[in-house]
Amino acid sequence: MRKILLLCLSLLAWPAQAALTVLACEPExxxxxxxxxxxxxxxxxxxxxxxxxxxxxxxxxxxxRARRADLLVCTGAELESGWLPLLLRESANPRIQPGRPGHFMAADFVTLLDKPQRLSRAEGDVHAQGNPHIQTDPRNIAQVAGALAQRLAQLDPANAAFYETRRADFARRWQTAMQGWEARAARLKGVRVVSQHSGFPYLYQWLGLVEVAVLEPKPGIEPSAGYLAEVAARLKAKPAGMIVRAAYQSGRPSEWLAGRSGLPAVALPYTVGGSDQAGDLFGLFDDTLGRLLEAAK
Amino acid sequence: MFKPSLFACALLASAGTAQANDDLAAIRQEIAEMKAGYEARIAALEARLKQAEPHPAATETRHAAGPDRANAAGFNPEVSLILSGEYARRDGRPERAITGFMPAGDSHGGERGFNLRHTELVVGADVDPQFRGYAAFDLADAALEEAWFESMALGEGFSLKGGRFFSGLGYLNERHPHAWDFADTPLMYQALFGERFRQDGLQLKWLAPTETYLALGLEAGSGGNLAGADGPVGAWSGFAKIGGDIDASQSWRAGLAYLSARPKARAGHWEDANGDEVTSVFTGDSRAWIADFVWKWAPQGRAKERNLTLQAEYFQRDEKGALACGGAGTLCAAEPSDRHGSRQSGWYAQGVYQFMPRWRTGLRYERLDSGTLDFGANNAVLDRPDYNPDKYSLMLDYSPSEFSRIRLQFARDRSMQGIGENQITLQYVMSLGAHGAHLF
Incomplete structure (x- = not known):
């Protein structure tokens, strides 16, 4: 009897354990x-x-998961347009629909680069609003953090002060870390790189790297052997220092070109969990810089 | 959320009564303490909230009104055009009925040569914050395929769909033809529905707030393309779907559905005991169970390079009612009518493997069991074939991008007794415009 009642009371207390259920589209x-x-x-x-x-x-x-979420945190800028609209419809969850406070798109809070000149599917996977891979620049993370903390407070006002404290603490630690990264990465400035997918404009902009070629003929379209040979020929005239790809991408095109050109191929973690060292956001940038610096030796 | 569990607790607590008396005082004490604790916490939180309030949401709202709206695909309404067509090589036949199965819906799949099957224009958009609307027109047949609204704001996992829609039963039924893995629907769908089951009616769906995906649905309507379905509710159906992930590479979904229809004067063709063609008219009840299962594998969830999908569906259908047959110069010349009962079943299983980016191959095997057929007094008049139709299909397709696909399919079709037919289909499917993703 007593046990049942205690069980019931603990059931009632259940939602207090984590105030918000959050579904993020990407690990960062x-x-x-x-x-x-x-x-x-x-x-x-x-x-x-x-x-x-x-x-x-x-x-x-x-x-x-989407059915139970109070808050959806995604990149936006059409990165998830292939599956998120369907997920939202199927979730039958009004709280996270576009326009509601539970619908948070990080790309709304940063300035996007590479807005395409021409919108056509003949150009491959182009995103009308600009390049959505914003997480590779820590300054973007800082901007999104501010907006996200406010959104958390709006959805869960009872913990508003808590979120504000943590935001301020994170902002301070992040600022210090960024100074460290920028100091470490000074010698990467001006280094010429080849990317497998145009997924790094924000990283390059932050560190002053120069992209001289992309292995995909069009965004999202896998390179053919012929196209790779063409890139290899171009690199003879305009040499580069390394070939960069994200952990989720197949290593084959980069490795092929690396074998052919002798350039180091670097797999960046790209997001949290992309390497053993990238266990959190700080580790993500520590490891990204570590790998770039290693390749640029 | 709270209320049902509170209510359940009250019930449980009241069920205990007598022996609980000595515990009661202690429990009351405990509850009072917890209540006091919570009240103190709430007061503290309110105080902290007051403190926090001077921080305005100004910077955020400025952005929130911004450019996020280009979502689904940047168009309102989202319009897409599906270009689809095929060249089908098969024998010329006046009729292609599956032996032992009375046609239950509009039959498809007999086209030969070049045709534009499933060329569709699709329009969809949010109507307002409450509803979403969708319509699909079959341009080759000049027919309204689908036209429905769906509620988006009911909450608690409920959604309501109304209009003309493909039923949520089975696995393949809801999938758009351009997302099929083979050029045609399996024999069991052809036997049950002609092609797929379409309702003019309502669908209520509920998604459980659980870790494991669990959806329940109930549909009622005119019976749509179930030939001759009749009554205020010509057909209703219920379904349950459950699914989840096994690990990062594997996921699955299983479903069970029940369909009850009341065909009235459903016309079909049959053979009499001499093998002459007669017409049949059935009125009665038709009930079917459909079970489906799908399992998908992609290394670490990266389906773009390699992936494997295994799927299977099974049905069993019972029909009871009255059957009349007719036909001048046949055994049915006197138009005899009597009770009719049947129990039939069937299944298909298929595997589709993407062995390298853009290329997939698939194999499907299907088999129907014509089961028991009872025509009562007409057992001597009508043919009662003892035959199990089956079919093999093998396909290879190439997708230059997610928006285009070219497929070659070879099939060995033994759905008609005494005929083994080799079929070759060359098909293209392309989608233009705001084309969204497909269901799992």
């Missing part, structure tokens, strides 16, 4: 929610660092 936003909300939010990511966030399926497990 789940990690950022963790930094800002600690144990007040239970955050899960819809994709892993080894999946291409353009292309996943609205699987039953994701629909079930």
């Amino acid at each position: 936003w789940a990690a950022l929610v963790g930094e800002l909300a600690g144990d007040r939010a239970a955050a899960a990511s819809a994709t892993t660092a080894f999946q291409d966030p353009h292309h996943i399926e609205a699987r039953p497990s994701l629909i079930a």
Whole structure:
């Protein structure tokens, strides 16, 4: 009898354990929610660092998660346009629909680069609003953190002060870390790189790297052997220092070109979880710089 | 959320009564303490909230009104055009009925040569914050395929769909033809529905707030393309779907559905005991169970390079009612009518493997069991074939991008007794415009 009652009371108390259920589209936003909300939010990511966030399926497990979410944190700028609209519809969850406070798109809070000149599917996977891979510049993370903390407070006003404290703490630590990264990365400035996918304009802009070629003939279109040979020929005239790809991408095109040109091929973690060292947002940039510096030796 | 559990607790607590008396005082004490604790916490939180309030949401709202709106695909309404067509090589036949199965819907799949099957224009958009609307027109047949609204704001996991829609039963039924893995629907769908089951009616769906995906649905309507379905509710159906992930590479979904229809004067063709063609008219009840299962694998969830999908569906259908047959110069010349009962079943299983980016191959095997057929007094008049139709299909397709696909399919079709037919289909499917993703 007593046990039943205690069980019931603990059931009632259940929602107090994590105030918010958060579904992030990519691991970096789940990690950022963790930094800002600690144990007040239970955050899960819809994709892993080894999946291409353009292309996943609205699987039953994701629909079930979206159904229960109070807050959806995604990159936006059409990165998830292949699966998120369907996931939102199937979730039958009004709280996270576009226009509601539970619908947070990080790209709305940063300035996007590479807005395409021509909108056509003949150009491959182009995004009308600009390049969506914003997480590779820590200054973008800082900007999104501010907006996200406010959103958390709006959705869970009871913990507003808590979120504000954590935001201020994160901002301070992040600022210090960024100064460290920028000092370490000074010698990367002006280094010429080849990218497998145009997924790094924000990283390059931050560090002053120069992209001289992209291995995909059009965004999202896999390079053919012929196209790779063409790039290799071009690199003879305009040499580069390294070939960069994200952890989720197939290593074949970069490795092929690396074998042919003798350039080092670097797999960057790209997001939290993309390497053993990239266990959180700080580790992500530590490891990214470590790998770039190693290749630029 | 709270209320049902509170209510359940009250029930449980009241069920205990007598022996609980000595515990009661202690429990009351405990509850009072917890209540006091919570009240103190709430007061503290309110105080902190007051403190926090001077921080305005100004910077955020400035952005929130901004450019996020280009979502689904940047168009309102989202319009897409599906270009689809095929060249089909098969024998010329006046009729292609599956032996032992009375046609239950508009039959498809007999086209030969070049045709534009499933060329569609699709329009969809949010109507307002409450509803979403969708319509699909079959341009080759000049027919309204689908036209429905769906509620988006009911909450608690409920959604309501109304209009003309493809039923949520089974696995393949809801999938758009351009997302099919083979050029045609399996024999079991052809036997049950002609092609797929379409309702003019309502669908209520509920998604459970659980870790594991669990969806329940109930549909009622005119019976749509189930030939001759009749009554205020010509057909209703219920379904349950459950699914989840096994690990980062594997996920699955299983479903069970029940369909009850009341065909009235459903016309079809049959053979009499001499093998002459007669017409049949059935009125009665038709009930079917459909089970489906799908399992998908992609290394670490990266389906773009390699992936494997295994799927299977099974049905069993019982029909009871009255059957009349007719046909001048046949055994049915006197138009005899009597009770009719049947129990039939069937299944298909298929595997589709993407062995390298853009290239997939697939194999499907299907088999129907004509089961028991009872025509009562007409058992001597009508043919009662003892035959199990089956078919193999093998396909290879190439997708230059996610928006285009070219497919070659070879099939060995033994759905008609005494005929083994080799079929070759060359098909293209392309989608233009705001084309969204497909269901799992």
